[in-house]
Amino acid sequence: MFRRCLAAYLVFVSAHALLGCGGPKADPNETSPQALYDQHCAKCHARAGQPGGPGIGGSRGPDISKTGREHDAKWLADYIRNPKSVRPDARLMPAFEGTLTEAQIQALAEHLAAQK
Numbered sequence: 414m415f416r417r418c419l420a421a422y423l424v425f426v427s428a429h430a431l432l433g434c435g436g437p438k439a440d441p442n443e444t445s446p447q448a449l450y451d452q453h454c455a456k457c458h459a460r461a462g463q464p465g466g467p468g469i470g471g472s473r474g475p476d477i478s479k480t481g482r483e484h485d486a487k488w489l490a491d492y493i494r495n496p497k498s499v500r501p502d503a504r505l506m507p508a509f510e511g512t513l514t515e516a517q518i519q520a521l522a523e524h525l526a527a528q529k
Contacts, residue, residue: 445520449513450521453512454477457474458472477525477528479528480525480526481525481529482529490522493513494509
């Protein structure tokens with residue numbers, strides 16, 4: 414009985430060591446706009462059925478899939494960096510200055526501005 418438990422434990426530990434717990438780690442220097450969106454935006458802005466979105470319904474944040482119709486890349490970069498700098502009433506959107514590099518903020522803003 415002890416041998417079976419030990420064997421099962423070793424298989425479990427080996428599988429986790431090979432597969433890694435929690436999936437691949439995000440590269441903190443990643444500037445791919447889609448990767449940045451997936452990592453930092455999707456959990457609040459993705460719609461049902463979209464990667465990172467809820468199973469049904471909407472998310473906490475507004476749909477930003479067509480945000481380029483209303484805002485240019487400069488406005489979006491300022492908003493991503495510090496939402497209250499352009500909208501003093503912004504309550505739920507976190508400031509990403511210090512979390513994202515300036516290059517990441519610019520890449521994400523340009524990606525979102527292209528969404529029309």
